[in-house]
Amino acid sequence: MTRRAALALLVVVLVSACEVNATVDVQVREDGSGVVRVLVDADAAAVKAAESGGVPLEGAVRLDDLADAGWEVGAWVRVEDGSASIELSKPFESVGQVAEIVEEASGTDGPLRGVRATREVGFLATEYGLVGDVDLANVTTGVPTDPELLANLSAQSVDPAVIDAQLLASVKASFGLKIVARLPGSKAQTVVAEPGAATPISLTASVRDTQRLAFLVSALVLVVLAIVLWVRGGRPRRTRGKPRPRPRPPSGQGPRRGPHLPHVPRPHVPHPHLPHPHLPGRSRPDAPAPPPRRPPMIPPGMT
Secondary structure: OOHHHHHHHHHHHHHOOOOEEEEEEEEEOOOOOEEEEEEEEEOHHHHHHHOOOOOOHHHHOOOHHHHHOOOEEOOOEEOOOOOEEEEEEEEEOOHHHHHHHHHHHHOOOOOEEEEEEEEEEOOOEEEEEEEEEEEOOOOOOOOOOOHHHHHHHHHOOOOHHHHHHHHHHHHHHHEEEEEEEEOOOOOOEEEEOOOOOEEEEEEEEEEEOHHHHHHHHHHHHHHHHHHHHHHHHOOOOOOOOOOOOOOOOOOOOOOOOOOOOOOOOOOOOOOOOOOOOOOOOOOOOOOOOOOOOOOOOOOOOOO
């Protein structure tokens, strides 16, 4: 039995009985690797119907061939109320393998259409995503197109057309499906499929490259600091607390204050006891007479 036939048989045995809920969990790590998990929960009525032929649930649903295809098949876990669950998982090395693994779990005609994972590395962040559709409106069982499953049903004297019709009605009425995406940098995101309708899947997350961001900020700070130092270095610095020395005037000239003015001669005022400049040897007529000269004193005995 192929892995596709084994998964189809799991659905045929359980969903055709009563209520079954399935969860497809896609976990992506930061390097693009991860794991796809399929968790199937069957209620007590479904378990009882599967074991109605006297065969335990582990024998009624044979999934041995899934291990040969790289799937890890867990054991059935039973609950006190009679229900049971099983988990299937398959790892992947890159997000490009997710589409093929999901198709193995859902089948070509299953409810998961075009489900794939994405990973885009940017300059400052890495974007992750899970996109596709969950179609419970146009879902098919895939029974008529599986030759090996048809042979197994015919060997048990079961009409495939009747099984296909019953299974399709049960899937639309009692089958529940949800998608869980566990992407880096985000909490778990869940999409619950609407019965009888198509539900889009568009889940995204982003992880920033903190080391590259810190390097970019440091580089910008250094560039700004270099520009500031270059601008300040081109201007003369003033010494605080000391006056700036004034430039000295050229030799032979006094200090210049204000604009240059033409030379204006000062008027000449003659001294009253000096000869008049215009009359050599004579004093000014209006000048007072000089005091009489006293004769020099001759000490006694010098005559």
